[in-house]
Amino acid sequence: MPTPSEDDFAAELVEIRRSFMGSVEARMVRLRELLTASDTAGWTLEAEEEARGIAHKLAGSCGSFGFAAVGDAALRLEEKLIDAKAASQTFLSRDIIHLIALFTQSE
Amino acid sequence: MKKPLRDILIVDDEADLLRLAQLCLETLGGFHVASAATGRQALDCAFANPPDLVLLDVMMPVMDGPTTLAAFRADARLKGVPVIFMTARVRAIEVDDYLAMGADGVIAKPYAADDLLRQIREIWDRFHADAV
Numbered sequence: 156m157p158t159p160s161e162d163d164f165a166a167e168l169v170e171i172r173r174s175f176m177g178s179v180e181a182r183m184v185r186l187r188e189l190l191t192a193s194d195t196a197g198w199t200l201e202a203e204e205e206a207r208g209i210a211h212k213l214a215g216s217c218g219s220f221g222f223a224a225v226g227d228a229a230l231r232l233e234e235k236l237i238d239a240k241a242a243s244q245t246f247l248s249r250d251i252i253h254l255i256a257l258f259t260q261s262e
Numbered sequence: 263m264k265k266p267l268r269d270i271l272i273v274d275d276e277a278d279l280l281r282l283a284q285l286c287l288e289t290l291g292g293f294h295v296a297s298a299a300t301g302r303q304a305l306d307c308a309f310a311n312p313p314d315l316v317l318l319d320v321m322m323p324v325m326d327g328p329t330t331l332a333a334f335r336a337d338a339r340l341k342g343v344p345v346i347f348m349t350a351r352v353r354a355i356e357v358d359d360y361l362a363m364g365a366d367g368v369i370a371k372p373y374a375a376d377d378l379l380r381q382i383r384e385i386w387d388r389f390h391a392d393a394v
Contacts, residue, residue: 164289171285175278211321215350216279218372226372230350 175220176262182209183255190251198247206251207236213254222261228254264390267383269294271313273304273330274348275322279371283317286375291382301325305333308340315386317369320349320360328363335364344389346382348373 186209189202210233217226232250270293274280277299284295296313298304302325308316316334320327327347334340344366349356352370360368367385369378 160289164285167285168282171278171281174281178278208321211350212276215319215321215348215371216276219279219282219374220372223372233351 172220175216179213179217179222179225179258182213183258185209186251186255190248193248203236203247206247207233210236210254222258225254225258225261228257264387265314267293267314267386269296269311269313270315270317270382271296271298271304271308272317273298273301273322273327274317274319275299276319283378286378287382290375291379301327301330301333304330305337305340308334308343309337312339313343315382316343316345317382318345318347318365320347328360331364344386346385 186206189206193202210229213229214226214233217223217229228250232254235246235250270287272280272283272287272295274283274297280297280299284297287293287295296307296311298307301322304316304318307313318327318330322330325333327349331345331347334343334345345364346367346369347360347365348369348371349360350371352368357368366389367381369381369385373381
């Protein structure tokens with residue numbers, strides 16, 4: 156039978172993961188908002204920077220919580236955002252849609 | 263004689279990652295762990311209770327990891343504390359850049375708990391071996 160400390164550890168892990176999923180959902184909502192805005196205004200530098208920041212944080216955290224595929228997709232998105240010029244945004248909307256879909260499938 | 267690693271300060275603006283790392287380091291590693299969500303909080307925490315080692319996220323708003331590291335190195339009390347950067351983007355050239363900034367190691371994110379512990383201990387051992 157697990158010791159109380161092992162139960163506490165497991166319970167806290169579950170709670171932290173639940174909290175993390177909530178934060179990722181909020182970031183996916185924000186990415187959708189950026190996508191919607193880009194449909195009318197195109198991708199601005201500010202929007203790109205914000206998307207890059209979200210991608211970076213997801214890349215660094217998702218794998219630790221069991222969302223490795225989402226983290227990998229976020230890292231690829233971040234690297235593309237760093238390498239691409241502002242005018243070359245054809246991949247951006249597509250890759251963000253893919254990232255959101257990956258997370259939705261992972262939940 | 264090498265000092266045992268006991269007090270770790272972990273700095274990350276990702277709250278859940280901070281909680282996860284603190285839980286793992288305390289429960290699995292047996293360390294005494296303090297946490298900070300910003301570079302400024304990290305400095306305030308370290309001034310009050312100098313840690314044995316700092317785990318420092320690179321990309322944070324307002325005061326990023328490199329700026330925070332520079333502040334540590336500029337303080338007489340904290341300049342000798344080993345600092346390990348943690349970042350999602352760790353290419354070889356970036357590791358060299360971070361070490362050139364004065365970091366004592368770089369750990370890639372995401373990390374598994376046991377791998378985090380192993381890397382921390384390796385960097386701690388290497389830090390003390392280099393100091394001899």
